[in-house]
Structures are given as structure tokens and as C-alpha cells.
Amino acid sequence: MKTRILLTAGLLLAGPALVACGTESTKQAEGGRAFTVESTDDACTISGDEAPAGTLTFDVSNKGSDVTEFYLLGEDGLRVVGEIENIGAGSSNRLTVNAPAGAYFASCRPGMKGEGIRSEFTVTESEEGEKQLSASDQELVDQALANYKLYVRDQSSQLLEKTKRFVDLYKAGDDDAARALYPVARTHWERIETVAESFGDLDPKMDLREADLEPNQEWTGWHKLEKDLWPAEAGADYQPLTKAERDKYADDLLANTEELDTRIQDLDYTVDGIANGSRGLLEEVAKGKVTGEEEAWSHTDLWDFQANVDGARVAFDGLKPIVEKNDPELATELTTRFGELQKLLDAQREGEGFKTYTDVSEADIKELSDAVNALSEPLGRLTAAVV
Numbered sequence: 001m002k003t004r005i006l007l008t009a010g011l012l013l014a015g016p017a018l019v020a021c022g023t024e025s026t027k028q029a030e031g032g033r034a035f036t037v038e039s040t041d042d043a044c045t046i047s048g049d050e051a052p053a054g055t056l057t058f059d060v061s062n063k064g065s066d067v068t069e070f071y072l073l074g075e076d077g078l079r080v081v082g083e084i085e086n087i088g089a090g091s092s093n094r095l096t097v098n099a100p101a102g103a104y105f106a107s108c109r110p111g112m113k114g115e116g117i118r119s120e121f122t123v124t125e126s127e128e129g130e131k132q133l134s135a136s137d138q139e140l141v142d143q144a145l146a147n148y149k150l151y152v153r154d155q156s157s158q159l160l161e162k163t164k165r166f167v168d169l170y171k172a173g174d175d176d177a178a179r180a181l182y183p184v185a186r187t188h189w190e191r192i193e194t195v196a197e198s199f200g201d202l203d204p205k206m207d208l209r210e211a212d213l214e215p216n217q218e219w220t221g222w223h224k225l226e227k228d229l230w231p232a233e234a235g236a237d238y239q240p241l242t243k244a245e246r247d248k249y250a251d252d253l254l255a256n257t258e259e260l261d262t263r264i265q266d267l268d269y270t271v272d273g274i275a276n277g278s279r280g281l282l283e284e285v286a287k288g289k290v291t292g293e294e295e296a297w298s299h300t301d302l303w304d305f306q307a308n309v310d311g312a313r314v315a316f317d318g319l320k321p322i323v324e325k326n327d328p329e330l331a332t333e334l335t336t337r338f339g340e341l342q343k344l345l346d347a348q349r350e351g352e353g354f355k356t357y358t359d360v361s362e363a364d365i366k367e368l369s370d371a372v373n374a375l376s377e378p379l380g381r382l383t384a385a386v387v
Helices: 135-171 175-191 193-197 202-207 222-229 243-265 271-289 301-326 328-346 362-379 382-386
Strands: 034-039 044-046 050-052 054-062 068-073 080-087 092-099 102-108 117-124
Touching: 034 068, 034 102, 044 102, 044 117, 050 054, 054 068, 054 080, 068 092, 080 092, 080 271, 092 271, 092 382, 135 175, 135 243, 135 271, 135 301, 175 193, 175 222, 175 301, 193 202, 193 271, 193 301, 202 222, 202 243, 222 243, 271 301, 271 362, 271 382, 301 328, 301 362, 301 382, 328 362, 328 382
Parallel strands: 034 054, 050 117
Antiparallel strands: 034 044, 054 092, 068 080, 068 102, 102 117
8 A cells, every 4th residue: 555645734824815706616524625616717616615724626627618727725815725717618737735624715717817707615623634644754844845935935936036137138128138137037927827827816917828817917027028028029009118118117017026034035835835836837838838828928938848847847856856766657658748748848949948939830839739748648647645
């Protein structure tokens, strides 16, 4: 019988409380940790609203007409405990999390916009939630968490340093140098994108695409500056930002990057959080990078693609000793699939970077997409192998 490695430490963040609304829910049988979720265009029906602490699974089916996503949020309504994104109409996916006792929100987001349809979800004290690991298992967990924490801090530090340089170049009007630095700086963001997304207020301020803007929402962040740096790609009717506007939005990006770096310093992680983050990074590839929608004007999607894969692989590599103990076949499959995808990305390199996405052939894009899909399925089983 294989050993299951559990972790009870939660992700601790602070933020303003939000009020839940609109989600229908029925009481789960006592002791149940497996839930079904049905997301439609205007409802989010969950098979229960309470569970004992431990490993929880949510099987999410999208019965609506648009893509959806499902979140388990902390008591503040901002902290992302676990998520699955990009669930197409008629499809399904599973979220596995290790949840300590506390108050949560369960949320579907039809169309992947807005605050979503939320309901309160309670996790009660239980013996499983307080299980102690053997000394050897605890050592594997502690090492994985320590290594990942250092990795995220390092990437955040490099993001901040390069963002400062980028902002200085952009404000000074040195657009050629700013354009060259743009994809390099964003690499550090993309490697830790799912960690940044766990701060629900910062991600839309820093990385929102114009196509995803809500009505009357102010657009800020990387992509606003990207559009201004590639005006020829933005269209003949595009009005470049004024010097005052450049300074405003550049300073805003830097301030938010500094805030992100501050929050990351004291952030703690769980093994299920790292595993779900690895899968989430690959979902980011499938959702925006492989489609060429992320970098609409610079077409530097392959830099982002590689960075998301880097982050997913680093997360998996840190958990690999645990996966090898619990599910050695999965560890082997994931190692192979990551290697196959990396070979395809390496074939698109040009100089110190990559080809622009508009120069990648349709055949190569399909091959990349197929490799992402081939990796997605086993990566979706990663969380279950470490909790």
C-alpha cells in the first residue's frame, strides 16, 4: 500500500471581505469530501456546502453556453485556495485541494469574467486534517515547500528589478530598448503567474488583456504599455499615450510590482497549492499563449509560453520525490511529456529569444498545442498524487 503524503498548513493572506451571492447548494452527507459542481450561464450548483478538513475534490461540469472556471476562495473572498480555469461548454474538470478548517467561498465564473456566482462553504475540524507525517515524508514535504518558496521569491525579485529598468526606459521614450526588455521582464511574471493570481486584486491591475475588460473598468498594466509600444500593430486609429499618461501607467505598474514582491516575501505554500499551480500554469498556456491571444501586439507569446512551462516544470520537479513515492508511473509520464514539449519550444528559438508568434507556422502551432494537451491530462493528476 503506497504512502499518501498530506499537508495541513494553509496559505495565509489578508484582504477585505466580500459577500457571497446567488449560488444554489444542497447539504452533503456527513463525512463527504467529494463534491459535484454544475456551472451554467446563471447558476453554480454544488452538491454540498460543508466538509471535514482534509483532501477535497470538486468535479466541475460546465452545462452553460460559454467557458467557465471554478474557484475555492478564502474567507476574504480574494485569496485563491484552488482553481480550475478554461472549462469549455459541455466539458468537465476536477479540482483537488487540501483544505484546513475554516470559512471559504465556492465560486463559478461563467464567461471567466466578473466576481462570479458565489456561495459560502465551510470546512470543519477533522482527524484527517490533523494527521502527522512520518519523519521521512515530512522531510520531503518541507524540502518541496522550502525550495518553491525560494524559487518564487527569486523570480519576484528579478521581476521587480527588470520592471524598474523597463519603466525607466519607457518613461524616457527609449522605445526600442523597452520593446527588447518587455518579453524578458515578463518571463519572471509568467513563471509565477498562478502565485500572483492568488492575490485577487493585483492580477487584473497588472496583466489584464484589453479583450477581457469589464464595462467601465480602467485598463492598467503590462498589456496597456505593450499596445503603446507597438502602435503599428494596434491599428491606424490608435492614439498613443501622452507623456503624462505614460508616466502614470508605468508608475502604476511598478507600484503594483513592488506590492506583489512585498506580499510574496511572507507567503507560505502547500503541496496541493504547488501542484494546482503547476496545472494552472499549463492552463494559462492553453488559454492564451498557444492561441496567440496573450501578446496581441508584440507577438512575444513564445516567451510567455516558455515561462509558463518553466514554472509548471519547477513546481513538478520540487514535488517529484513525493510523486515518485506515491505514483511512480505518473512521475515518469510527466517527466517524458515535459521533455517532449520542451523540444518543440527549443525548435522555435531565435537568437537569445524566440520567433514572434506570427512567424510560427500553423503546423508548428498545432504540434505545440497537441503537446500541451498531452501534458495536461497527466498534470491534472498531479495534485491527487501528493495529497
